[in-house]
Amino acid sequence: MSNSHQAPAPLDDIALELCALTKVYPLKRGLFQPPGQLKAVNDVSLRLYRGETLGLVGESGCGKSTLAKMLLGLLPPTSGNVLINGQEVDPTERKAHARHIQPIFQDPYSSLNPRKTVAEIVGLPLKLHGIGNAAERNRQVKDILDLVGMPERTHAQYPNQLSGGQRQRVAIARALILRPDILICDEPTSALDVSVQAQILNLLLDLKAEFGLTYLFISHDLGVVEHLVDRVAVMNQGSIVELQSREQLFSEPQHLYTRMLLASALTPDPGRGIPALAAA
Numbered sequence: 001m002s003n004s005h006q007a008p009a010p011l012d013d014i015a016l017e018l019c020a021l022t023k024v025y026p027l028k029r030g031l032f033q034p035p036g037q038l039k040a041v042n043d044v045s046l047r048l049y050r051g052e053t054l055g056l057v058g059e060s061g062c063g064k065s066t067l068a069k070m071l072l073g074l075l076p077p078t079s080g081n082v083l084i085n086g087q088e089v090d091p092t093e094r095k096a097h098a099r100h101i102q103p104i105f106q107d108p109y110s111s112l113n114p115r116k117t118v119a120e121i122v123g124l125p126l127k128l129h130g131i132g133n134a135a136e137r138n139r140q141v142k143d144i145l146d147l148v149g150m151p152e153r154t155h156a157q158y159p160n161q162l163s164g165g166q167r168q169r170v171a172i173a174r175a176l177i178l179r180p181d182i183l184i185c186d187e188p189t190s191a192l193d194v195s196v197q198a199q200i201l202n203l204l205l206d207l208k209a210e211f212g213l214t215y216l217f218i219s220h221d222l223g224v225v226e227h228l229v230d231r232v233a234v235m236n237q238g239s240i241v242e243l244q245s246r247e248q249l250f251s252e253p254q255h256l257y258t259r260m261l262l263a264s265a266l267t268p269d270p271g272r273g274i275p276a277l278a279a280a
């Protein structure tokens with residue numbers, strides 16, 4: 001696997017800024033419980049500098065996906081706001097959002113329309129945004145599919161005719177077709193075989209260099225994060241508890257939760273969580 005970290009971007013060149021972002025979910029009344037609410041994301045402020053990869057790590061349920069959905073305009077925040085390239089964005093303006101920021105999710109199968117061919121899936125955002133005529137769109141679709149390593153014979157195939165890795169390549173091509181600045185990668189390799197994971201991670205690194213992209217890379221896999229990111233934000237129960245350079249975080253973690261997260265990643269029983277902290 002290559003490890004092509006780019007030179008750090010100037011610190012005043014901010015691609016994405018989260019200002020006191022909060023999401024509260026209402027909870028329905030249970031059999032023995034009154035209605036209540038859950039603060040899934042609690043007052044999160046973060047900056048992503050242009051060209052960097054910021055890792056976001058934390059246990060299942062800590063609020064990572066909720067945060068990602070708010071950045072993508074898929075979920076309105078309860079309070080706080082998001083700035084893309086210095087401009088405050090209306091979280092309900094999904095279409096305007098999509099030109100700048102795109103997602104890559106864990107399970108490409110569920111996010112690809114089973115009744116559309118690969119070329120149709122990748123070309124749809126161009127059509128929806130009224131970009132180019134049919135011939136220009138076809139050329140752009142072919143170019144991006146070539147770039148992500150999809151052989152020409154697969155362009156007319158349907159998602160169920162593809163391997164898991166190929167499906168994720170299609171999802172990546174679709175994310176890039178509008179030439180966004182920022183990719184939100186939410187566990188993009190968790191559903192793939194280990195051998196395929198490395199190929200997709202290398203592809204993401206190559207594409208980042210090619211297009212000068214900024215990544216928010218969400219993962220519970222600290223091995224992947226250590227390999228890929230420039231800085232790491234650690235999330236626990238909706239809050240960012242630590243934000244450090246990759247080197248600093250893995251060599252000298254400051255927060256107790258980070259130390260336990262790193263310790264739990266080194267033990268042979270992954271996925272068992274950190275009960276003491278989860279309950280804290």
Ligand SMILES: Nc1ncnc2c1ncn2[C@@H]1O[C@H](COP(=O)(O)OP(=O)(O)OP(=O)(O)O)[C@@H](O)[C@H]1O
Pocket residue numbers: 025026027038040058059060061062063064065066067220
């Ligand atoms: N629509 C919803 N309504 C109520 N609670 C929700 C909703 N979506 C998520 N939650 C809760 O919010 C908290 C954060 O969930 P979220 O999916 O953001 O966590 P996560 O860190 O992405 O977890 P995972 O890694 O398992 O995907 C969890 O306690 C979850 O149960």
